Amino acid sequence: MSQAHAFFETHQSTLLQADAANRSREFWSPYPEAPSGRVYGENAAVDGESRFQGYLGKPFELAGIGALGEVAEEVSPYGIDLGVRYQRPDTEALITRMQDAMGAWREAGPDLRAGVCLEILHRLNRRSFEMAHAVMHTTGQGFVMAFQAGGPHAQDRGLEAVAQTWSAMKAVPDTARWVKPQGKNPPITLDKRFHIVPRGIGLVVACATFPTWNTYPGLFASLVAGNPVLVKPHPGAVLPLAISVQVAQQVLAEAGFDPCLVSLVPDSRAEPVTRSLAQHPAVRLIDFTGSSAFGDWLEANCPQAEVFTEKAGVNCLIIDSVDSMKAVARNLSMSLSLYSGQMCTTPQAIYIPRDGIDSAEGRLGFDDVAEQLAGSIEKFTSNTEVAVHVLGAIQSEETRARIEASASLGEVVLPSRALVHPEYPAARIRTPLLLKVDAADIDAYGEERFGPISFLVATDDTDHSLALAQQVIAGKGAITLGVYSTDEAVLDKAEALAIDARVALSCNFTGGFLVNQSAAFGDFHATGGNPAANASLTDSAFVSRRFVVVQSRREVAAPQA
Amino acid sequence: MSQAHAFFETHQSTLLQADAANRSREFWSPYPEAPSGRVYGENAAVDGESRFQGYLGKPFELAGIGALGEVAEEVSPYGIDLGVRYQRPDTEALITRMQDAMGAWREAGPDLRAGVCLEILHRLNRRSFEMAHAVMHTTGQGFVMAFQAGGPHAQDRGLEAVAQTWSAMKAVPDTARWVKPQGKNPPITLDKRFHIVPRGIGLVVACATFPTWNTYPGLFASLVAGNPVLVKPHPGAVLPLAISVQVAQQVLAEAGFDPCLVSLVPDSRAEPVTRSLAQHPAVRLIDFTGSSAFGDWLEANCPQAEVFTEKAGVNCLIIDSVDSMKAVARNLSMSLSLYSGQMCTTPQAIYIPRDGIDSAEGRLGFDDVAEQLAGSIEKFTSNTEVAVHVLGAIQSEETRARIEASASLGEVVLPSRALVHPEYPAARIRTPLLLKVDAADIDAYGEERFGPISFLVATDDTDHSLALAQQVIAGKGAITLGVYSTDEAVLDKAEALAIDARVALSCNFTGGFLVNQSAAFGDFHATGGNPAANASLTDSAFVSRRFVVVQSRREVAAPQA
Structure with missing residues (x-):
C-alpha cells in the first residue's frame, strides 16, 4: 500500500464525519480548541514556543526553485522584530515545475488527495502551539485566540473545504454503463469514464489578520481538487503560512508527490507580486482575503481565473428592545473588544432608536444604552492583565492611525486608550473607540473603518434602523448582521x-457566543451575495468551480445473436 | 393542499429518479422520444400540427406588461413565412414586476418550485408534436429531430437541471441545532435556520438552432432556485420559446404565482435588447448560447451577473486505424449529415495521417479514407426523400453563404449540393461539403466554420494529429473530440x-450512436474548461451559483439547573 493510501485509510473516518457535519451542520470538530497539555501533550506548549523562537532571525527552509533574493519584513505587533528570512522563488520556473507535477497529483484521484490533505491538517493540528506563537506575533491576536483561530478553527475550515470538495467530486461516478433500449433491436451500449480534472494552478492571497483561517479553505479546496497552489502571504504575516507550506510539502513528499505542489511566494511591500501572478495564464483559481479595492480589481482583471473574494464590509447591528441591557452590553462589549475589532465579522454600525428602547427593566434612553455599552467595555478593559489577552495588539500602524483619525467622525462616547502589555511593553494595544452619530452621518458609519471603531447610530425608530442597515449592506456589503x-x-x-x-x-446573543464567531461545519461564513464577498465558506459554489468533469465514451458491441 | 403541493406530490417520484440518474449516469428518461401516437395519443400528431398552424400570421398571447410594439421576423428555413407576432414588453416595468413576484416564489421553497417546474416540463412533453413543428420551422431541423431534440431531449435537459439544482439546495438543511460542549459548564446552544436565496433575475439568451435544448437547462436551473427568468429568443426562432413561456406562465398562474416569473423578451435584428438587458443591475444570472464574440463580451462586461456561456469551437476527430472503414464511414457520414452539421457537436477537423491508416482489410491511403467517407455521404444523400429528413434545412442565409465561400479553403473532396425537398420546394437544403487540406492550413480548418463544412486534414502521423487537435482546442475550444x-x-x-x-x-463509434449526440443524465455537455464554453450541462458548478445560503442563529437559553 502506498503512503497516500495509508493516509487515506488513517483519516477516512474523519473525512466521513466531516462530510456528515457539513450536511447536518451540527457541532463537530476533530481538532480540540483547548491550548492544553492534557490534549496536546505535556511538552507541547514548551516545544511549540521553542520551535517558534528557533525561526527568529534565520532563513526559513522550504522546497522551491531558484531564488530572487530574500524578504524579511515581519514585525510583531507586540514589538518583537521577527527577522525570519524567506526565499523569493523564480515564479516562472516554479509554475513550470508545478504544471509538470499536476499530472501525477490529478491521477492520484480524490480519495488519495483527500488522504494527503487530511494528513497535512493532522500534522498542522499537532503543531498548534508553534502556530499560535507565529499567528500571535504576526497578527497581534492574543495567545488563546491565536491558538484557536490560527490553529484548530483554521484546521476545521480546511477540513470543511476538503470534505465539501471531496463530496462534490465523489458525486460523479468513475464509470457508468449506459444502455439505451432500441425497441426490438439490440440496445445502444456505451461505457463511460468520468475524470475529475483540475482547473490549473491556484493562487491563494492571504491577509495579515487571519493568515491561516482565511487561507486554508481556498488552499485545501484547490489542492484536493487536483490543483497545485501558490500561497502568497501578506508581507507582514508570512510565518504562519510558511509553517503551513512546510508541513504540506513534507506530507506531499512522503506520499511520493512533488513537494512544490504547495509553494510559498512571499513578496515585499516594495516589490509586490500579486497582480502579475493573478494575471498569469497558468493561474486558473484565485482566493483572496483583503481590501475591497484589490478584491474588485481581481474580480475584474483576471478573466482566465475563477476568482473567490472576501473583501471589506460594514457589519450592522440593530438594537430594538432587550430583556436585560446588562446582558446585551456584556455580550456586545466582548464582540467589540475581541482582537480589537480587527475581525471581518465585528459590528461597526449599531443602530438604536434616538428615543430609546424597551427593556424588562423599563424604558431606556439612547444615552442609557450608549452608557451601559461604554461602561461594560470600560469595566472589562480596566483590568489590563485580562484585557490584553482578549484585545490582542493592533496588527498594523495604519489601523492604529485610523483609530485616532476616526475620533472626529462623531461624538466620542468612549475614547480609545493605549494599554501597556505586562510582558510586551512595546505592544500596540488599543481599547475600542465608541462614537455617537446621527442616522444622517452615513459617510461616517457607512464606510468600513477597520479596527476597534464602532458607531452608535441614532435612528427614528427600528424600521428606520432596518432601512439604514439594508442601504449600507446593499452598497458596501457585510458579513454579519x-x-x-x-x-x-x-x-x-x-x-x-x-x-x-x-x-x-x-x-x-447574550451568552458566551458572539456575533463575530463563525464555526466551520455549522456556519456559512459570508454568503457570496453582497459586496463584502463573492464567495461563501464553504458552500457548493465555493468548491465546484475548482475542477471540471471530462468524460470519454466507448461503444460496446452488441452481443452476437 | 395547494396546487403547488399537488404538483410536487405528482412529480416527486420523477424528481427522485432524475436525481438518481444524475448520480448513476445510467440511461434514463421519462419523456418518450418516439413521435408516435401509441405513446402520445392517437390525435397528438394531428392536434400538434393544427395548433402550430393556428399560430401562423397571428399575435401570440402571453402574460406581460405594456408593449413597445410587435416583432415578427421568423421565416421557416423550409420557405414558409410564419408571421407570428410577438409583443415587446416594457422591460423596466416587467423587471419591477418580476422582482415583486420573487418573494413569494422564494418562500415556496425548493420542493414546491421543483413541483411547478416538473409540471411545466410534463405539459411541454404533452405538446411535443406542436413543439416539433415550431422547432422544425424555425431551426430547419428535420421533423423527427425537431421532435426529439426540441421536445423530449430538451425536456430531459430541463429535468436534469431541475434535479441537479434541487439536490444542491436540499443538501443544505432548513434548520440545525448546534450544541457546543463547554466542559463542566452548560453547552452553547444555537438554533440555526438556513434560507436558500435566489441571486436575482435570470436572463436566458437563446440561439436559432436549438432554441429549447440549449435554453431549458439555464431557464429551469435558475427558476427552480427561485430566480425569475427573462427568456430572450433569437429573432429567427421565437415560437418554440413563446410556447415554452406560455406553458410556464399557465402552470405558475395555476399554482398561485405571478405568471410573469417567466417572461419572453423578443427583439428584432434592427433593435436588439440583449446587451442592455445583460448589463441591467437587476439581472444577476445570464445563460447564453451563441457566438464566441458575443459570449466573450458577456463574460467580460456583466460583472453584476454570474455568466454561463456555450460558444463556438472547432470539434476535432482523429482517425488512426480502424477495423472496418466502411462502418466508420457510415457512422461519420451520419455525423456530418445530421442537421447539416449545424450542431455544436459536429466534427469539423478530421485528422488523418497523409500516408494512410491500417484497417482489418489492409492498409488504406489517405485518399482511400477520403473516398470512402465521401462515398458514404454521397450514397446517403443520393436518396433525396430520405436525406432531407436527416439533413433538415440550413437555418440561416449566412450559413448557406458560408458553405459556398468555404469551397475555396481546400481541395474539394465532396461538393455541397442543393437538394429539393419533396414537400417544401423553397427549403434551403444543402449536402455536406468535404475539403482536403494540409496540416499547415490551420487558418482554414482551425476556425469555426458553422454548417456542413468539414476538413480532412493530412498529418505526418497520429501523434501529429493529436498535437494539432490539442493546439486547436486549446486556442479555439471544442465540445467534442x-x-x-x-x-x-x-x-x-x-x-x-x-x-x-x-x-x-x-x-x-461505428454503430447507431454519433459523436454529435449528448444525452441528459448520461452525458456532460461541454466541460466548461476550454474556450468553447465556460459551463457544463449539467454539473454542480452550473447550478450552485444560482442561489446563496443565508443563515440566521438564535441563542437557546441553557436550562436552569
Whole structure:
C-alpha cells in the first residue's frame, strides 16, 4: 500500500464525519480548541514556543526553485522584530515545475488527495502551539485566540473545504454503463469514464489578520481538487503560512508527490507580486482575503481565473428592545473588544432608536444604552492583565492611525486608550473607540473603518434602523448582521432583511457566543451575495468551480445473436 | 393542499429518479422520444400540427406588461413565412414586476418550485408534436429531430437541471441545532435556520438552432432556485420559446404565482435588447448560447451577473486505424449529415495521417479514407426523400453563404449540393461539403466554420494529429473530440489529450450512436474548461451559483439547573 493510501485509510473516518457535519451542520470538530497539555501533550506548549523562537532571525527552509533574493519584513505587533528570512522563488520556473507535477497529483484521484490533505491538517493540528506563537506575533491576536483561530478553527475550515470538495467530486461516478433500449433491436451500449480534472494552478492571497483561517479553505479546496497552489502571504504575516507550506510539502513528499505542489511566494511591500501572478495564464483559481479595492480589481482583471473574494464590509447591528441591557452590553462589549475589532465579522454600525428602547427593566434612553455599552467595555478593559489577552495588539500602524483619525467622525462616547502589555511593553494595544452619530452621518458609519471603531447610530425608530442597515449592506456589503429584540415581529423583519441583503443574521446573543464567531461545519461564513464577498465558506459554489468533469465514451458491441 | 403541493406530490417520484440518474449516469428518461401516437395519443400528431398552424400570421398571447410594439421576423428555413407576432414588453416595468413576484416564489421553497417546474416540463412533453413543428420551422431541423431534440431531449435537459439544482439546495438543511460542549459548564446552544436565496433575475439568451435544448437547462436551473427568468429568443426562432413561456406562465398562474416569473423578451435584428438587458443591475444570472464574440463580451462586461456561456469551437476527430472503414464511414457520414452539421457537436477537423491508416482489410491511403467517407455521404444523400429528413434545412442565409465561400479553403473532396425537398420546394437544403487540406492550413480548418463544412486534414502521423487537435482546442475550444483507433496506446493518448484539453471524448463509434449526440443524465455537455464554453450541462458548478445560503442563529437559553 502506498503512503497516500495509508493516509487515506488513517483519516477516512474523519473525512466521513466531516462530510456528515457539513450536511447536518451540527457541532463537530476533530481538532480540540483547548491550548492544553492534557490534549496536546505535556511538552507541547514548551516545544511549540521553542520551535517558534528557533525561526527568529534565520532563513526559513522550504522546497522551491531558484531564488530572487530574500524578504524579511515581519514585525510583531507586540514589538518583537521577527527577522525570519524567506526565499523569493523564480515564479516562472516554479509554475513550470508545478504544471509538470499536476499530472501525477490529478491521477492520484480524490480519495488519495483527500488522504494527503487530511494528513497535512493532522500534522498542522499537532503543531498548534508553534502556530499560535507565529499567528500571535504576526497578527497581534492574543495567545488563546491565536491558538484557536490560527490553529484548530483554521484546521476545521480546511477540513470543511476538503470534505465539501471531496463530496462534490465523489458525486460523479468513475464509470457508468449506459444502455439505451432500441425497441426490438439490440440496445445502444456505451461505457463511460468520468475524470475529475483540475482547473490549473491556484493562487491563494492571504491577509495579515487571519493568515491561516482565511487561507486554508481556498488552499485545501484547490489542492484536493487536483490543483497545485501558490500561497502568497501578506508581507507582514508570512510565518504562519510558511509553517503551513512546510508541513504540506513534507506530507506531499512522503506520499511520493512533488513537494512544490504547495509553494510559498512571499513578496515585499516594495516589490509586490500579486497582480502579475493573478494575471498569469497558468493561474486558473484565485482566493483572496483583503481590501475591497484589490478584491474588485481581481474580480475584474483576471478573466482566465475563477476568482473567490472576501473583501471589506460594514457589519450592522440593530438594537430594538432587550430583556436585560446588562446582558446585551456584556455580550456586545466582548464582540467589540475581541482582537480589537480587527475581525471581518465585528459590528461597526449599531443602530438604536434616538428615543430609546424597551427593556424588562423599563424604558431606556439612547444615552442609557450608549452608557451601559461604554461602561461594560470600560469595566472589562480596566483590568489590563485580562484585557490584553482578549484585545490582542493592533496588527498594523495604519489601523492604529485610523483609530485616532476616526475620533472626529462623531461624538466620542468612549475614547480609545493605549494599554501597556505586562510582558510586551512595546505592544500596540488599543481599547475600542465608541462614537455617537446621527442616522444622517452615513459617510461616517457607512464606510468600513477597520479596527476597534464602532458607531452608535441614532435612528427614528427600528424600521428606520432596518432601512439604514439594508442601504449600507446593499452598497458596501457585510458579513454579519445582529439584532436585539423581544418582539417576534421585529425579528421577522430582521430575518427578511437578512434574506434581502443576503447577510448572515444573529439574534439576541447574550451568552458566551458572539456575533463575530463563525464555526466551520455549522456556519456559512459570508454568503457570496453582497459586496463584502463573492464567495461563501464553504458552500457548493465555493468548491465546484475548482475542477471540471471530462468524460470519454466507448461503444460496446452488441452481443452476437 | 395547494396546487403547488399537488404538483410536487405528482412529480416527486420523477424528481427522485432524475436525481438518481444524475448520480448513476445510467440511461434514463421519462419523456418518450418516439413521435408516435401509441405513446402520445392517437390525435397528438394531428392536434400538434393544427395548433402550430393556428399560430401562423397571428399575435401570440402571453402574460406581460405594456408593449413597445410587435416583432415578427421568423421565416421557416423550409420557405414558409410564419408571421407570428410577438409583443415587446416594457422591460423596466416587467423587471419591477418580476422582482415583486420573487418573494413569494422564494418562500415556496425548493420542493414546491421543483413541483411547478416538473409540471411545466410534463405539459411541454404533452405538446411535443406542436413543439416539433415550431422547432422544425424555425431551426430547419428535420421533423423527427425537431421532435426529439426540441421536445423530449430538451425536456430531459430541463429535468436534469431541475434535479441537479434541487439536490444542491436540499443538501443544505432548513434548520440545525448546534450544541457546543463547554466542559463542566452548560453547552452553547444555537438554533440555526438556513434560507436558500435566489441571486436575482435570470436572463436566458437563446440561439436559432436549438432554441429549447440549449435554453431549458439555464431557464429551469435558475427558476427552480427561485430566480425569475427573462427568456430572450433569437429573432429567427421565437415560437418554440413563446410556447415554452406560455406553458410556464399557465402552470405558475395555476399554482398561485405571478405568471410573469417567466417572461419572453423578443427583439428584432434592427433593435436588439440583449446587451442592455445583460448589463441591467437587476439581472444577476445570464445563460447564453451563441457566438464566441458575443459570449466573450458577456463574460467580460456583466460583472453584476454570474455568466454561463456555450460558444463556438472547432470539434476535432482523429482517425488512426480502424477495423472496418466502411462502418466508420457510415457512422461519420451520419455525423456530418445530421442537421447539416449545424450542431455544436459536429466534427469539423478530421485528422488523418497523409500516408494512410491500417484497417482489418489492409492498409488504406489517405485518399482511400477520403473516398470512402465521401462515398458514404454521397450514397446517403443520393436518396433525396430520405436525406432531407436527416439533413433538415440550413437555418440561416449566412450559413448557406458560408458553405459556398468555404469551397475555396481546400481541395474539394465532396461538393455541397442543393437538394429539393419533396414537400417544401423553397427549403434551403444543402449536402455536406468535404475539403482536403494540409496540416499547415490551420487558418482554414482551425476556425469555426458553422454548417456542413468539414476538413480532412493530412498529418505526418497520429501523434501529429493529436498535437494539432490539442493546439486547436486549446486556442479555439471544442465540445467534442472523436478518435478511431484499434491501438489501445493511441486510445490512451487520446484520453490524455481529452483530459489535458478538457474536452469530451468519443472512441470508435461505428454503430447507431454519433459523436454529435449528448444525452441528459448520461452525458456532460461541454466541460466548461476550454474556450468553447465556460459551463457544463449539467454539473454542480452550473447550478450552485444560482442561489446563496443565508443563515440566521438564535441563542437557546441553557436550562436552569
